[in-house]
Amino acid sequence: MKKNAFDSNPAGLDRRQLLKAAAATGLLTAAGALAPRFVMVAWAAGEEGQAARAIVADLAKCTGCRLCEMFCSSFNASADGLPPTLGNPRYARITVANFNPDMDVPVVCAMCPKPPCVEACPVAEDPATGRRAIYRDKESGTIKNDAARCTSCGSCEAACVTGTIRLDSLPGAAQKRPLGMCNLCGGDPQCVKRCPAEALSLAPVDENREFYGQRAQAVFSVMAKRWYGGI
Numbered sequence: 001m002k003k004n005a006f007d008s009n010p011a012g013l014d015r016r017q018l019l020k021a022a023a024a025t026g027l028l029t030a031a032g033a034l035a036p037r038f039v040m041v042a043w044a045a046g047e048e049g050q051a052a053r054a055i056v057a058d059l060a061k062c063t064g065c066r067l068c069e070m071f072c073s074s075f076n077a078s079a080d081g082l083p084p085t086l087g088n089p090r091y092a093r094i095t096v097a098n099f100n101p102d103m104d105v106p107v108v109c110a111m112c113p114k115p116p117c118v119e120a121c122p123v124a125e126d127p128a129t130g131r132r133a134i135y136r137d138k139e140s141g142t143i144k145n146d147a148a149r150c151t152s153c154g155s156c157e158a159a160c161v162t163g164t165i166r167l168d169s170l171p172g173a174a175q176k177r178p179l180g181m182c183n184l185c186g187g188d189p190q191c192v193k194r195c196p197a198e199a200l201s202l203a204p205v206d207e208n209r210e211f212y213g214q215r216a217q218a219v220f221s222v223m224a225k226r227w228y229g230g231i
Contacts (some may be wrong), residue, residue, distance in 0.1 A: 054205040055094075055182065055189055057106035059223060061199035064104030066096050068191035068200060075190040076183070080170055091170070093182040094191050097216035101228045105220060106191075106200065109164045109182040110213035111136075111143055117178075120159035123149055134178055143181040152176045161213045 072094050074087030082091065089095070097105045115136060123133035126149070133150040136143055145156075156178050157165045167176040182189075192200045206212070211219050 053202050055108050055184070055192060056201045056203050056209075057108070058199045058201075059103070059105060059219070061197045062096070062104045062106055063197050063199070064096055064098055065196065068092070068094050068106065068195055069096060071190040071194040072185070075185055079183075081173075082171065090168070091179065093180060095164075095180075097220070099216075099220045099224070101224060103220055103223060103227070105216040105223075107162055107164055107216050108191075109143060109180065110162045111141065111182070112161060112213060113207070115143060116159040116161060117143060117156035117165055120155040122153060122155055123151060140184065140187075142183045144183075145178045145181070147173075147177050150177050161215070163215045 066089065069089035069092035070087040072087070073089055073092040074085060076091070076093065077084050077087065080091055082088070094106060094108045097107055099105065118132060118134055118136060121132040121134045125132055129135075131146060134143065134145050134156045152167060152175050154167055157167050164180045164182075165178050166180050168179045169176045170179075189200075189202060192202050211222075
């Protein structure tokens with residue numbers, strides 16, 4: 001991984017000071033050496049013979065710039081029936097939760113091995129496909145929604161362990177539907193590709209990784225004590 005001007009942190013700045021310095025100089029990278037590598041993950045099935053891969057967010061590097069939201073929503077605009085634009089974070093599959101004291105927690109779909117969102121869906125399985133209104137796509141391993149069968153009941157939203165799924169309506173849609181489920185951009189996740197701080201990566205899934213499948217507030221509660229001695 002390429003180095004940047006703050007990798008060594010020669011001035012001994014804490015994370016808050018470092019981010020201010022980075023903003024002042026127009027740099028968006030943050031020092032990974034400031035803290036151990038704490039991560040949030042989302043996984044999807046790998047190709048045959050390969051381990052499932054995950055979107056991994058390094059909390060020590062994330063600057064909260066939210067460019068991941070913009071590039072995600074822009075890349076998926078056509079699939080959402082939206083005009084190609086710079087992107088609307090409202091429809092992004094990844095979101096960044098901001099906290100005080102200073103901490104930014106990227107949140108993506110956890111795509112649990114036994115997804116509670118799918119299990120909670122009250123719509124009967126389709127006899128031909130075996131799918132409910134929300135289901136795991138066998139080819140990509142990602143969670144998808146069948147808008148034609150969805151009743152907008154909100155069961156999946158309530159069951160989502162990370163709080164990623166939300167009921168919302170796309171422009172021109174007659175009813176709300178579950179949004180927020182990561183599709184990995186067809187195997188080339190734009191949030192990973194475009195992150196200027198290199199805080200996001202695609203790696204083999206590890207369900208035992210710290211903070212796997214947890215909500216942003218729970219992550220903040222733990223990390224605030226480690227970084228700031230409590231809140």
